[in-house]
Amino acid sequence: MDIDVKEFSEECSCLKNHQIFVKDIMIEKDAINRLPELLQSEVYKKYQSLLIVCDDNTYEVAGRKVQKLIPNSKIVILPANGLHADNRGVELLLNKVPDETELLLAVGSGTIHDLTRYVAFTKTIPFISIPTAASVDGYVSTVAAMTWDGLKKTMTAVSPICVIADSNIFSKAPYRLTASGVSDLLGKYSALADWKIAHLLTGEYFCDRVYNLELVAVNKVCECVDDLKNGKIEAYEQLMYALLLSGLAMQMVGNSRPASGAEHHISHLWESEVLNDTLDALHGEKVSLGLIITSEVYHKVATCIHNGSVKVREYKSINIEEVKDAFTKNGLYEGIMKENESDVLTQVDATDLRSKLEMIANILDEIPSTLQIQHILTYAGCVTKMTEIGLSNNIISDTIRLSPYVRSRLTFMRIMKMLEFTEYDKVEVLGI
Ligand SMILES: [Zn+2]
Ligand SMILES: [Zn+2]
Structure with missing residues (x-):
């Protein structure tokens, strides 16, 4: 299923011209198999130097496959243990992003996404979201929920330009994560x-x-x-x-x-x-x-x-x-x-x-x-x-x-x- 994002961005009776930053959203089985074709398409082919961001858990469930699909990309595998959306996590990732990087691919759930979207914002690099669990509603968020110097903060960041949600991947996430997504929505x-x-x-x-x-x-x-x-x-x-x-x-x-x-x-x-x-x-x-x-x-x-x-x-x-x-x-x-x-x-x-x-x-x-x-x-x-x-x-x-x-x-x-x-x-x- 592809979501047509245009229907959300038209002018509105509230007089606001609603802006949508994400261009493409796909939710289906084996959606990540569409990655190579997508990256060859008009909008994305200008990005040559790609970097996959995942942790050692999400590498196993999706990162490895994404890397195989786009073999000329680089990859950063962060340690899942103790990884949080905080100063330390940002520093860990920032140090591993090569200068020439033109496009980031966040492969993971909330933390990987918040780290990637923050780094994408600070380095002005666009990013693609590949969620590995239906656990939060923030995947297409324009802000990152971070802990900064011990304080919980909502930091300015960027939305992904594309979401590739592969149901074969996110449906196999631990159920606790899925239940968390249900709760976030009921809120x-x-x-x-x-x-x-x-x-x-x-x-x-x-x-x-x-x-x-x-x-x-x-x-x-x-x-x-x-x-x-x-x-x-x-x-x-x-x-x-x-x-x-x-x-x-x-x-x-x-x-x-x-x-x-x-x-x-x-x-x-x-x-x-x-x-x-x-x-x-x-x-x-x-x-x-x-x-x-x-x-x-x-x-x-x-x-x-x-x-x-x-x-x-x-x-x-x-x-x-x-x-x-x-x-x-x-x-x-x-x-x-x-x-x-x-x-x-x-x-x-x-x-x-x-x-x-x-x-x-x-x-x-x-x-x-x-x-x-x-x-x-x-x-x-x-x-x-x-x-x-x-x-x-x-x-x-x-x-x-x-x-x-x-x-x-x-x-x-x-x-x-x-x-x-x-x-x-x-x-x-x-x-x-
Ligand atoms: Zn409106
Ligand atoms: Zn929430």
Whole structure:
């Protein structure tokens, strides 16, 4: 299946001329066999000096074959053990990219892609994506999720110019990776609600077409969960299609707004390790729990709004003491304060918020119930319990309180700092 990317880049009723940087997307069995022909085609034949980037795991599952298909290419095999999208990983790769390189081929999953896209950006070399697992929606992302000097950062990078997703390869990835991809997509439920609410309250840019594209992506995944577990290759292709759609939605907007809200902020908070130790968990696994917590909180607040027990209070400024007390690790407090230099919550007017509470509750009601979400996640074999990734239930309320600070992006979780609940209606999430 080839995705016609042109349909995403036309002019739009949101008045934005959506830009798509990726030119070709192929998702099918043996897709990588099309590489030699593709590289001879008009667009790609100008690139003579090619470099394949993989790690020792992805070399075995795909890198070796890619190298055979384009024998005049060079290859870098990074050590998979301890490899992360961080300064060290970038340095490792940068040192191995010959000056004459004209095109990079990222063969791997999230980390290999983030490293390659960052190096591609700094050296102004285009790259082709060959995903080895349907594990994240960031393959066609224009930004790289990196840890820089110990801080989690979203760095400017580039999108691949082409994606060759070979279902014979990515369907054989460890199931844990696939489940992580399912979770990452289901996280759109809360991300989309956050986007809609922010638009309602601040007039933040919003595009119906992009919103619907993300919804299509999530629904596609819910449809194929059954077949994924039965190992049906078509279901894997559908999951990859949905992940790439979500990535294209981000390209259309120019940032991750349609795909990342409160549930992702929870994941980022845990990655900053202020409430927990280092986690051995995949991106989607953290998003999975972030989504369950967010859904539970949002539905509880929606109920409180419907029964009239929520009060809105004026907002003055960020609670510096709260941030200082929590983010005590080296440089974190400074990083969080810098991120919040322009405090997104000051854009919300208390009177306006008061008058729109019902509308907000209706948006929150559109998120499937926590039970439904847990059911799909469980059925798809995704992480649904804190303890599965070594987290304690005790950190849930602090997670709800602190996660909105990690990004300067308006979410309903952040807006809740302007809401007051009666003791009876205290919104808390008990053990999950
Ligand atoms: Zn639009
Ligand atoms: Zn994600």
